[in-house]
Amino acid sequence: MGAQVEHVDAVVVGSGFGASVSAFRLAEAGRSVVVLERGRAYPPGSFARNPYEMSRAFWEPKDELFGLFDIRSFRKLEGIVSAGLGGGSLIYANVLLRKDEKWFVHDSPLPGGGYENWPIGRNDLDKHYDAVEAMMTPTPSPYPDLPKSKALRDAAVSLGMPSFEPPLAVTFAPRPGAAPQPKQMIEEPAYGNIHGATRLTCRLCGECDIGCNEGSKNTLDHNYLSAAVAKGADIRTLAEVYGISPLPGGGYEVRYRQYGTEAEADGKRSRTELRITCDQLFLGAGTFGTTALLLRNRANLPALGRALGSRFSGNGDLITFCMDATSTSEAGQIRFIDPTYGPVITTAIRQPDGVDEAGRGRGYYVQEAGFPEFANWLIETSQVTSSLKTAAAVVRQMVGNRLSGRNESTISAEVAKLVGQGRLTSSSLPLLGMGRDTPDGRMTIRDGELDIEWTTATSAAYFDAMRSTMKDITETLGGTFRDNPLWWTKRVITVHPLGGSPMGRHVHEGVVDNWNESFGHPDLFVVDGSAVPGPVGPNPSLTIAAMADRAIEHILEKPRPVRRRAAETAPVDADVPVVVDPVPGRSMEFTEKMKGYIALGATDSMTGWHTGRRLGQRFMFRLTITAPDVERFVSSEDHTAVAEGYVESDVLGGQLPVQRGWANLFVDTAHARTREMRYRLWFSDISGSPLTMYGFKTVRDDPGLDVWSDTSTLYVRIMKGHVPPGENGADDGSGETIAAGMLRILPQDFARQLTTFRGAGRGPLASIGRFGMFFGKSVADAYLPPAPPRESASEGAAR
DSSP: OOOOOOEEEEEEEOOSHHHHHHHHHHHHTTOOEEEEOSSBOOOTTOSOOSHHHHHTOBEEGGGTEEOSEEEEEOSSEEEEEEOBTTGGGGTSOOBOOOOOGGGSOSSEEOTTSSEEOOSSOHHHHHHHHHHHHHHHOOBOOSOTTOHHHHHHHHHHHHHTOOEEOOOBOBOOSSSTTSOOOTTOBOOOOTTOOTTOOOOBOOOOOSOGGGOOTTSOBOOGGGTHHHHHHHTTOEEESSEEEEEEEEOTTSSEEEEEEEOOOTTSOSSSOOOEEEEEEEEEEEEOSHHHHHHHHHHHTTTTOTTSOTTTTOOBBOTTOEEEEEESOBOSSSTTOBOOOOTTSSOSOOOEEEEOOTTSTTOOSOOEEEEEOOOOTTHHHHHHHTOHHHHHHHHHHHHHHHHHHHHTTOOOOOOHHHHHHHHOOOHHHHTOEEEEEEEOOOOOBEEEEETTEEEEEOOSGGGHHHHHHHHHHHHHHHHHTTOEEEEOGGGGGTOEEESOOBOSSOBOSSTTTOSBOTTSBBSSSTTEEEOSGGGOSSOOSSOSHHHHHHHHHHHHHHHHHSOOOOOOOOOOOOOOOOOOOOOOOOOTTTEEEEEEEEEEEEEETOOSHHHHHHHHHHHTOEEEEEEEEEESSHHHHHHSSSOEEEEEEEEEEGGGTEEEEOSEEEEEEEEEOSSTTEEEEEEEEEEEOTTSOEEEEEEEEEEEOOSSSOHHHHHHEEEEEEEESOOOOOGGGOOOSOSOEEEEEEEEOOHHHHHHHHTOOEEESSOHHHHHHHHHHHHHHHHHHHHSOOOOOOOOHHHHHHO
């Protein structure tokens, strides 16, 4: 009997806005909850600031990096998300805005076909917006006279556009009702704080987006996650989920890698494979994380709708720059904006949408975006040419004083010139735009990695309108407009990736229903930004959290799921044929490569091939076929050889090694003059779930010239588990088929295959020749008419 796997009511994957809300609400209701977060915890004071710390502050486990920033690069966009306890709240700009009521669009056409459709509306979310705001306590900036805030307000007035101060999840005062004051101790809530560290009120340093070392940001670890732990939730950091499997009696098994402990130093970490089972599973690993997890586990979750990977949106994100703003009252004087002073975002302008009464096109927001204080030095010193000229002028003046004999020991003014006036940074302002871009991006797994097919082209009118507004703001401030360099190649940077596992009205439109539950797999919920069916418009964090709060409330109103869990046993090795070791002088091998298409959910090979080809779901293998003892291989009834190599399939997770394989070549069947070439490969998908590929070629003489098609066409099925071969390698039909399709050898691959025949040890040519005779005789027996029996001498004489 195997060891019992840990079981809980709910596993929550991730700890961002949807995941944290889910964990708290479930724990508050008395459910046993485990939160699996891939990143580490970041108490106040632990965020990177110096160059060495920053060099380690990125997430790439294969390169031994377990830091905060996860930066992705796709074909037409870059994405920045976080890996840490609190998810995106650790690096977001604190803005909590509700989605505009009329921006919950219905049947809004997409350029490539289909619609953006929101199955829920503002009325469905308002009370959940209230609940999230009560926990995160957002408030507008209490410092309206910050230079950057005033600059955007002034520009808005000049352009006749309304501006406002959005609610920020930042603590400015030490206790509710007190006056705002920087660097004061914050009163701790009744549920405490999981970090056990003192938090201080906002000191207006502009470091919100790189982690708040004061603890002033109301990040999710300071509220929802702390409250969840107080209610009994078990939070596990450095725990990256990679596998999901439905259990026979209901519920799910979750497999994850534990990357050591929080206390371990950076560098090479241990990796432990663990698993846990649950009645209900909540995916909140973010748009990139959740969608990739579902795509890589499609073999285990065959009922997921074809909408998986669709409706990707960057929430219309675009950043530009107003450089060298000048004063309107004094010609030639810089306008002091000081973008580093204050929270990152304090002021916003809203441009109405065509669905609004006064708008047209797609609506958007423009917000001023500050940056950290220390970035001023980096930006100023990056102006190499002007800095060198200034330095040279100072040196010339100092040398001149000495050569002329003039005694002047005070050089403070010269050094001040060397430092400069900070004109560039003090008079510049980043502008951040977001809104209703077109959610027509497609997410897939390509070569084992997440890939996104998305373009600015279908949102060109939206981006043109937003950039026009940003140019007008820059002109009003007397500055110079600058795009971010990526825009020159029509690329954008998004910090708000959305979609991929979208909510829909039915299984053909979405992955989850309007309560965030999978259409095809009960008790599997998607509670993060990937479930959003289109752009939110404003900063999406509050809407994601409210959607999760709504989903959990609905779950808690229903009876708890009752599961029938069978006793677990340790896996038993299947009773499978053993292939002997190679025999010196009598072994032979060759390499075979076949390519084609499969479709998940198909059971018929031809149907699977047609569907898979239409969907672009490629499947291939490259195998080395070895006959360890050629004589035994030829003379035996099963003609079994060893198959080693790999299969490759994006829908199963990329390139996957064959763990064990058989090839039974030219095996007799019950039908006269018909033989089969049978292939059986054991492998595991990227989530670690065992799979079997069984394929066969039918070799028989049908009307027409069919010898090439027979020997080059393999009909395949993919089955759950490692299914052992039947008699002579046959398939006994006992495996559960999850996919089917067809593979072929291309002529050029066949030509290469002929060059790969190798014999080993003594007499290699004899081994190849013996196999060649067997191959030729098998083909001849199948396709050439049998020779007439030879007459004996007595029969001839009698005639």
